[in-house]
Amino acid sequence: MQTALRTALPETELASQANFAPHARVVREERLAQTSGLPLTIRGLRKSFGDNEVLRGIDLHIPAGQFVAIVGKSGCGKSTLLRLIAGLDKIDAGSISFGQDVKPEDIRVMFQEPRLLPWARVLANVEVGLGRDRASQDADARAERALTEVGLADKRHQWPSVLSGGQKQRVALARALVSRPRVLALDEPLGALDALTRISMQRLLERVWRDQGFTAILVTHDVAEAVALADRVLVIEEGRIAHDVVVHAGRPRARGSVELAGLESSILSHLLSADDRT
Amino acid sequence: MSLIDSISRPRAVRLPRIDGLIQWIVPLAIIAIWQLASVTGFVPTRVLPAPSDVVLSGWKLLLSGELVRNIWVSFWRASIGFLIGGSIGFAFGLANGLSQLSAKLTDTTLQMVRNVPHLALIPLVILWFGIDESAKLFLVALGVFFPIYLNTLHGIRTVDPQLIEMGRIYGMTDGELFRRVIFPGALPSIFVGIRFALGIMWLTLIVAETIAASSGLGYMAMQAREFMLIDVVVLSILIYALLGKLADSASRVLERLTLSWHPAFQKR
Missing domain, CATH: 1.10.8 (Helicase, Ruva Protein; domain 3)
Known part of the structure; x- marks a missing residue:
């Protein structure tokens, strides 16, 4: 798992990942072994809309059955990345592969609006x-x-x-x-819900993911939600993966535990410090 | 229109038995006052005959078979004209809503034609068709075409693009997408077009029958004018009102049946 990450990530991101060393540990392997999910490998992914380069070279490997959350400020390209993974938009450069041929029914998307x-x-x-x-x-x-x-x-x-x-x-x-x-892409699916409904939906999402073992990719602006649900949190800044954080807490997760809160605040401080720089 | 009506109507105070009758209070009151005014001589019968006289002349015409024949002729012209104009309008609305090419090709032309009042064509239509059936059908069809065309086009163009994207993601073919997403989404707007068209249908038919016809309700009214039969004139006008209401009610029933998913049409 760690080695897979190492090969997929450029040096700079590994260095920033070290900031999270106290929290970052290997994701439990036993769950991943029995998954129905598909692994996902992204290389050199770029996407522009007109002159605006939204994704500037994404390299990423997601093992089968992992729950990955993608966080970042609005306009950082997180939703674009998800739409590319789901095949909704065309790729400008680079590749996304699932390791084998996939049927359309294997990859599903859920949006903020129920549609x-x-x-x-x-x-x-x-x-x-x-x-x-x-x-x-x-x-x-x-x-x-x-x-x-x-x-x-x-x-x-x-x-x-x-x-x-x-x-x-x-x-x-x-x-x-x-x-x-075998892959479920979620684009802020809980963004429009009230706080209580949100929490019960998060529990539901975690339960069905554990039951069915698909690979889950969740785009969210809510860092607490990302930390509560995901095995791994990716922070995207200016079209690149700025941080790659592994969440090792056991499941089902205790909301508001010191461990998750610490992780949440350290990811938040990264997002906010990026804000200060610009 | 009907959507707004049903939304703003408070549901809690609805009394089922009285509710159906309430709408008839005002028309009945008007008829009662009218009768009173005629009987007392406040309104001379040369100007406006008493409702009882109108009913009486209606009864006579009914017995002679003239009334039924004329109503039938008008009803037939209205329906056939509506079907022809409505289907062509619907077809163009679909084509231009779904295909950019078709819209580019025909929309500007149609918008230009739309701005000609179709009743202004009556002299031309009489020259073309004379005063036989095709003249009336042509005018009704032309009048009905535009509201149905415009509202079908509008309905299709305003279908939520997020739903269309959803349909594509879930692998719907073009046919399925039309049947399950685009058409049902455009239906409320199409019904608005149908109800507008029904109004225009009667208007066109009255004018056409008044000016150039040898049968039908409008003709009956014009002939009665010649012989100063003012009760028959009033009768014809009332029958038009009744037929218009009937057509509107029919479209409402259809709307209720097909739009039962719409929050405005859901029964408690």
Whole structure:
């Protein structure tokens, strides 16, 4: 794990990683061994929008089944990186590989907005997630199973408009999970939720990730959320990975523990000091 | 329109039995006052006949079969004209909403034609078609075309792009994307177009039948004017009002059935 990181990261990032030495330890290997997730290797990734170079050479290896959080200020390129990983935008230079051929159903995205079809009932919305298997006979059963996983089986015949914000996002999660993806890309999925709903959604996310073992990539502006959920936190500054921090705390995680709080404040101080420099 | 109506209506104070009747209080009151004014001689019957006289002349025309025949002719013209103009407008709305090329090719032309009041074409249409059925159908179709075209186009253009991106991510084909995302998303706007079009449909038909026809409600009214049968004139106007209301109610029912997902249409 550490060696994989070493090869994937340029020297400068390794040096900054040393700042986090007290917290950084090897991610537990036993969980990764039994994962259904796909590993992810990114080399020399660049992306510009017009004259604005958003990503300036990203090199990154994510082992199969790891939960990675990407944090950074707005406009640092974290969402762009996620969209490239999910295949939503075209790459300018570099490569992203999953180590093998992937089907579209293997990679799923969840956005800040639930993006449910208002004119389809909850169950039909989840079935959208089956992709090419939508017409298959067990579509209903699979969608119901996914809804049960997120605790909304009793809402399957409701219209999305009657659901609360948190429930809508859970339906969106069920839709993303119903095809049993091997990589789940999450673009600030909890950003629009209130504090309590957020925490219960974080627990739900952690639980389904542990159950299904996909590789999770979470973009968030909330460092506490990143530290609470991820095995590893990447800090992106000005289109590059500035820090790569491993979170070794056991799961399920105790919120507000001294260890996580310390890690959170040290990542925050990095983000804020970058702010001072500019 | 109907969306706003249903949103602003307070649901808590709804009394189910009275609710359906409330809307008829004002029309009935107007008729009662009208009758009173006629009977007392406050309004001379030469100016406005009493409602009872109007009903009586309606009954006579009904018995002679003239009323039903004329209503049927007008109804037929309205529906066929609406179907022709509506389908062409819908087709252009779809094409220009979905294809940039098609929009570039035809939208400017259509917008220019739209700014010609279609009733101004009546002299030309009479020269082309005479006063037979095709003249009326042409005018109704032309009048109905634009509201349906514009609102279909608007509906498709304003479908949430995030939902379209979602559909693509989840591997929908173009056909599925249209059927499951774009069309349902455009439907509320299409209904606004249909209700506008229904209004224009009656307006066009009345004018066309009044000026150039040998049957239909408008013709019936014009002929009654010739013979100073003012009760028949008033009757024709009232029937137009009734038919207009009927068409509007029909589109509302259709709206309720197809937009049941919309928060404004959900029953408690």
